[in-house]
Amino acid sequence: MSKVKILSIFGTRPEAIKMAPVVRSLQDHEEIESSLCVTAQHREMLDQVLELFSLKPDHDLNIMQPGQTLSEITARALRGLEDVIKAVQPHMILVHGDTTTTFTGALAAFYQQVKVGHVEAGLRSDNMYSPYPEEINRVLTGRLTHLHFAPTEGNRRNLLAEGIKEDTILVTGNTVIDALLQVVKTDYIFEDDRLNQIDYAKRKVILLTAHRRENLGQPMINIFTAMKEIVEKNEDVEVIFPVHLNPKVQALAHEILGNMERVHLIKPLEYEPFANLMAKSYLILTDSGGIQEEAPALGKPVLVLRTETERPEAVQAGTVKMAGIEKEAIFEMAHELINDPHAYAKMENAVNPYGDGEASQRIVEAILEYFKK
Secondary structure (H helix, E strand, O other): OOOOOEEEEEOHHHHHHHHHHHHHHHHHHOEEEEEEOOOOOOOOHHHHHHOOOOOOOOOOOOOOOOOOOOOHHHHHHHHHHHHHHHHHOOOEEEEEEOOOOHHHHHHHHOOOOOEEEOOOOOOOOOOOOOOOOOOHHHHHHHHHOOEEEOOOOOHHHHHHHOOOOHEEEEEOOOHHHHHHHHOOOOOOOOOOHHHOOOOOOEEEEEEEEEOOOOOOOOOHHHHHHHHHHHHHOOOOEEEEEEEEEEEEHHHHHHHHHOOOEEEEEHHHHHHHHHHHHHHHHOEEOOOOOOHHHHHHHHHOOEEEEEOOOOOOHHHHHHOEOOOOOOOHHHHHHHHHHHHHHHHHHHHOOOOOOOOOOHHHHHHHHHHHHHHHH
16 A cells, blocks of 8 residues: 555644644654645744654745734635645645634645544534634534544534534544653753742642633733732742733733732743643643643643633543633632642542543554555
């Protein structure tokens, strides 16, 4: 049998993190000819991950522009991907998750009648505007996909409920665990020495991330005000907040938290230091999706600063709780975990539902089996 030609496409840092183990597994198989295309929907943050995992794209569309709209990202990516697909002539295109690049990659593959494999398939919030535009990106990608690589059994059930054929779905675990286990080190030293000076053993360090479009405005004011109150009423707490580059997030963060002695507002971190900071932290508050999967693998409780999640398995397993976007609820839930050892231990010791670090290998084996039929 001739080699199976696989073209992997991604464009953002989260996609790159989760696809890096897959791409490396593809490259390790003699039966596969692996190509990589990045749209660079997010340029700088993407390049950090490519360097960390020693990945060199074969095709780089470099589409990012200041102030880009979703329509502009879609149009530029679709035009560029058409040329790449014609040049590579892959048997299958792999896309990941739910970004605009994800949907555009699947659509470009459909236009060229190329099969699609969707990594991290089946996540659903059942609210088309939250997360936005991710929920519709992943739903539409699912309609264009031939092989659905679902991280969990719950994701598989979501796909079945939408009429996806059972024999096209494989539960793999989440590739983010594969990536995470490759980069976390017990003796890790941060470039930012302020992070090395914190006594993680004696202080209760809260890692905060907040950036989602739907949280801008009053929800983010609520989140930051709750964090301020948590610090004021718990003398053993320190907060580390890698502040997103969005000017609106920056302005609110510095206005509400900027002058607090035990709040460290730092620049966004690359993946390796961020993963190691998660491992050293006591508690994580976030509106991110991926962190809901990563932190439980490290035994870290997570409070989700959103009103819904497409990762209900973590909530059901007890590794994650929904804190929402109201100040009082965020404060009360964080305060309990800081001061109640039993409540903390219950979340800390819950079993991570997102896999064992072997998801990438399962995906590659499934692709090879698919093309042998």
